[in-house]
Amino acid sequence: LAKTTQPISMDSYEGQEVNITCSHNNIATNDYITWYQQFPSQGPRFIIQGYKTKVTNEVASLFIPADRKSSTLSLPRVSLSDTAVYYCLVGDGNTPLVFGKGTRLSVIA
Amino acid sequence: EPEVTQTPSHQVTQMGQEVILRCVPISNHLYFYWYRQILGQKVEFLVSFYNNEISEKSEIFDDQFSVERPDGSNFTLKIRSTKLEDSAMYFCASSEAKGIRAEAFFGQGTRLTVV
Numbered sequence: 699l700a701k702t703t704q705p706i707s708m709d710s711y712e713g714q715e716v717n718i719t720c721s722h723n724n725i726a727t728n729d730y731i732t733w734y735q736q737f738p739s740q741g742p743r744f745i746i747q748g749y750k751t752k753v754t755n756e757v758a759s760l761f762i763p764a765d766r767k768s769s770t771l772s773l774p775r776v777s778l779s780d781t782a783v784y785y786c787l788v789g790d791g792n793t794p795l796v797f798g799k800g801t802r803l804s805v806i807a
Numbered sequence: 808e809p810e811v812t813q814t815p816s817h818q819v820t821q822m823g824q825e826v827i828l829r830c831v832p833i834s835n836h837l838y839f840y841w842y843r844q845i846l847g848q849k850v851e852f853l854v855s856f857y858n859n860e861i862s863e864k865s866e867i868f869d870d871q872f873s874v875e876r877p878d879g880s881n882f883t884l885k886i887r888s889t890k891l892e893d894s895a896m897y898f899c900a901s902s903e904a905k906g907i908r909a910e911a912f913f914g915q916g917t918r919l920t921v922v
Contacts, residue, residue: 732907741811741842741898741913742850785850789907794863795840795900797850 700725700788707802716773718801720786723767728790731762731769734797736783742797745784746771773803781805809833813899813914820889820921828884828917830899839882840900840911841874843867850898856882857905889921 703721710716722731730749734742735757746753748760748769759772773780785800787793812831820826832839841853854864856874871887882901886893896916902909 730908736850739896739916741900741916742911743913744910747908747910787907791904791906791908793907794852794855795902795907795911796852797842799849 700729700793702786702788702798704784704786704798704801706799707804709804709806710776711806712777713775716776716780716803716805718771718773718784718786718803719768720771720788721768722786722788725766725788726790729766729788729793730790731760731766732787732789733758733760733771734785734787736785736800738782742785776803776805778805778807809912811899811901811912811914813897813917815917816915817918818920820919822891822921823888826886826889826919828886828897828899828919830882830884830914831880832882832899832901833912834880836901836903836912838862838902838905838909839874839876840902841884842898842900842913843895844898844916845895853884855905862905886919889919891921894919894921 700722732747733745736742746760753760761770783800814829839856854868855862873885898916900911900913902911
């Protein structure tokens with residue numbers, strides 16, 4: 699199980715781009731990088747998943763360098779409603795979905 | 808969009824009582840999970856369930872907990888003799904495939920308060 703390290707918390711103003719970096723130095727060849735978002739009093743929600751390079755969807759972008767030892771979740775032009783905890787998970791189909799402490803993002807008006 | 812539904816949304820129970828938390832996973836999903844989140848803490852994995860049996864469980868999931876899929880749609884978590892420290896938000900989740908590779912869908916949770 700690849701260990702992940704991400705900042706405990708981040709603050710941002712509305713309208714800014716937010717980048718949350720996750721370190722996973724011992725990522726295995728078969729592992730994918732997955733991010734979940736959890737709003738207060740709600741269950742986690744899948745945001746994005748990638749293996750290498752860049753993945754983009756309507757919510758976020760995920761940047762993965764060639765060595766795959768880290769990844770960056772990018773949220774464009776955040777709003778107050780993006781205030782949430784963001785979890786980085788690394789693994790494959792045999793890796794249980796176990797959450798760490800995540801990064802608590804606070805968006806300020 | 809299909810969703811995981813949980814009932815009740817809130818439950819208050821007395822210490823020592825049994826509670827059953829209910830979940831209806833997404834209909835074509837095969838893997839089911841229970842998690843709990845104590846207020847202000849991280850989401851903790853309890854158990855995963857596949858093909859009518861437990862596939863993995865954490866240290867938290869001791870003998871006071873059990874899970875069941877009593878029919879083709881419901882997935883339940885039973886806590887036999889609740890303790891004060893069982894007070895938490897309990898989330899059910901389901902996915903088409905297992906592990907981190909598959910997208911898991913979470914319900915809105917049941918807030919359990921043990922008094």
